[in-house]
Amino acid sequence: MKESARQPSKFLAVIAQIQTMIKTDALRSGDKIPSERELSDRLSIGRSSVREALRALELLGLIETRRGEGTFLRDFKDHQLVPLIGAFLFDQDQKKKDVQEVKAILELGCLALLAQKNNLTSRDQQLSFDHYMEKADNRLLENIWMIISDYAGSDKENERLDELLEAAKQIQFPERQ
Amino acid sequence: MKESARQPSKFLAVIAQIQTMIKTDALRSGDKIPSERELSDRLSIGRSSVREALRALELLGLIETRRGEGTFLRDFKDHQLVPLIGAFLFDQDQKKKDVQEVKAILELGCLALLAQKNNLTSRDQQLSFDHYMEKADNRLLENIWMIISDYAGSDKENERLDELLEAAKQIQFPERQ
DNA sequence: GAATGGATGGTGGTCTGACCACGTAATTCA
């Protein structure tokens, strides 16, 4: 025997098993998955390892645990990635410039989406970006924008709205496949 | 006593502590963080809880553990999110659209930044976005784009490059303060 | 002196069993 196969840690195996379980049982958002103890039993893996896997998935926002009730699948829309990663990213790049730039990009893109979908009515002109983001019908974009906005601090966004709107109307997103 | 303050699970506290530690000690990629047992000691938290937090961060690719050696900070570029989340995206249609849209927005914004700074030479026309993102000099933008790109999967981005470039040149970001 | 190789201690990986805190459902009792 050259190498002992170096088994990929148990807790990764648990995650894989859960993924399989979700697929074969056709589990959906809100469905309950087996308890930690049952998983531990069925997979012949210590409960602590099961918990490590579940905690990781929870941090990602893929599952939700409720004490006394159980563990449930979560809608991916509510994923925790952005806030989480954000906390780590911002430690590195504190540069306010970066934040402001990205925020502007997201807002511009949001307006461009709306313009493209002809969802911009003249009445929208004085609305805030919270509203625009909602109309853009893109939860991911909305989530990222909210996080960025938190870090960007308050600014007089309305001052730039008209300019941004004009710019947005010019943009044509290339179609894909 | 009405409510017992419902402390936010220990393992989240550990993550927060680690983030703080990274900041105050100015830790960088490759640096070693305290051992599980030491963290358990210093934070007065059971080792299992510490492990749950570390495993979660490892799954995200934010840290790397080497048996017999210790736990180390990792370069964020090596994050593990992609294959993981992918397996959980069972009902994916809406989400895929979201990801594609955000990706396009980020890329467009990147080009707009470059155009604004007059950093677009004609020689750049055939370069990939990895390159553009680097030139844009915005680590935050680059990081977010990398995450999104992984989710989006491979596409023929070069097909859209010329169009995007043209659109980007038209964009004028409103100046701020 | 230099190279070998074993002993030692530290680290992550895992398991077990024991509690606690919380919800729910069944049971009991008025």
Place this chain on the structure above:
DNA sequence: TGAATTACGTGGTCAGACCACCATCCATTC
């Protein structure tokens, strides 16, 4: 019948014990 109590299942946490692995030190050996 209805309210209170109990029992049970669940996640949350802890402590201790092993194992596997790695680096280091140090005595042995050449």
